[in-house]
Structures are given as C-alpha cells and as structure tokens.
Amino acid sequence: MSNIERPLLDFNPQEFVAALHSRYEAGPKQFDISAECLARCTGLSGEVLPERFDAVALALARGYSDASLPFAFCDAVVNIMVGKVYSDAASQRDTWPPLFWEVFLAFDAGEFFREGEEHIEPAEKYTRPLIEAIVARFNV
Template sequence: MSTAIRELIASLKVKHEDEVALLNSLAKGQAELDGPKLSRLVAEADLENWSAQSTLARNKLLDAFALELALGFSENALDFDFCNRVVNELLGALNLQEEEPALFWSVFLAFDAGEFYHDKDRSIHPVDRYTRPQIAEIVRGHTTDLAEHAAS
C-alpha cells in the first residue's frame, strides 16, 4: 500500500510544482486577481476512488496518506507548502459526518501549526518551531509502520 500512496503523492507533487512554477513565472500582480489560481489537488471524488482502488476504508487511507506525508517531510523529500496544501485539501474532501482519523488529524494539526506565528517571537519560523518537532514525534511514534514502509 505504501508504494501506491507514494506514487499518488508523487503525481500530486508534480501537479503542485507545475502550478507553482506557472504562478511564479507571471509578472508580479498578474496572478493576484485575474490570473490563474491553484486548482484543487484532491477532491472528495478522488478520495472515494483511491479508497475503492486500495480497498481501504477512507479513514485508514487518510492515515496511510498522512504517514507518507509525514515521512516525506521528515526526510526532506517533501516540502512544507506541498504537505500543508495536501492535508488541507484532504481535510476539505473528508465528509464532515465522518470521524477524523487520529493519525491524519495529528499530521494535519502539525502542518496547521506551521502556517503562522503563534506569538511575537519571530526568531524561529513556525515550521521549525512547531511542525518539524511534531512531525518528528509522529514519525517516532509509528516505528512499526516505518518498518512496513521500509519493506515496501
């Protein structure tokens, strides 16, 4: 399963990087109001399809996705902007009647914490102060999942 999720993440990463490169190539101000916007990387239909293809319940799929994002971020293979965008979009695709999967929710909150400064101290970026330590703790807490990750 990890291989399939890593492949999904890789395809989402390419789409994300292409969109960001396009926006960065535009003249300053051109993209602000009338220019192209970032499209959704993940919709509810995508989540349904991935769940059906994997035969995993959506909550299990979201937890597996979150672990792969956490691992990629902790290994510096995936950057904060991409991971944060994906977990935000996954949350948006989650049916609000569903119970949030625990691991997914922890990873979401770790990336959410890196979005802003929490106080007046600007000496450490919030990603370094909050997200990195939380993700490191999440990864440490899933050592059995990591053994499976290394084997796949």
C-alpha cells in the same frame, strides 16, 4: 507492522503523494486535488476511507521528515483533504482518520508566526517536532 502501514490492494499512498507533488511543482499557486483524484481515497458513497487518509498522512509526514517534501506542499494537501473529513463528520459518518488528523494538526501548527516570534520559522519550531514524533512511532 501497524494497520496504517499494511499494503492496500488498490492504493499506493507513496505513488498518490508523488503524483500530487508533481502537480504541485508544476504550479503551486494553482494546486488543487481534483474530485477524481480524491475519489481514490474515498468509498463508493464518497465517504472517507480512514486507512487511506491515514496512509497518505504518514507518507506526507515521512516525506517532510526526510526533507523530500516541502512544508507548503504537505500543508496544502492536508488542508484540502481535511474538508472531506469535516464533511463526513458533519454527516455523522464514522470515518474519522486519527493519524490524518494528527498530521493535519502538526502542519496546521506551522502555518503562522506567533507574536514575538517573527524571527522563528513556525514550521521548524512547531511542525517539525510533531512530525518527527509521529514518524518515530512508525519507524520502530
């Protein structure tokens, strides 16, 4: 079992993602992650807890991979959460979550159509293979 997959005593990433998904389904256009909710992934000083961000990222990747979570939801979550990662980096906190960043970049790759590829779904061409490779590393 990798460090990312070790159970966290007071945090269940699958439950966290499921709760976010319920809120997303209730109103995708108004979806946001409250400060109180995001605080479940941060330390006492509001710093990113890399193991929690990485665990959420893996839960999103697995959900997208098995088609239980849609691209738009996963992309929205990582886009909201990355703001906290950036603010920690700007504050020179050593809290960078490497797997979260990798998953963020994978979803980011599927956000837009490329010139000459308007007929190709970017999430399928760019995001899906990156996510499948990530998930495969953790399903050994």
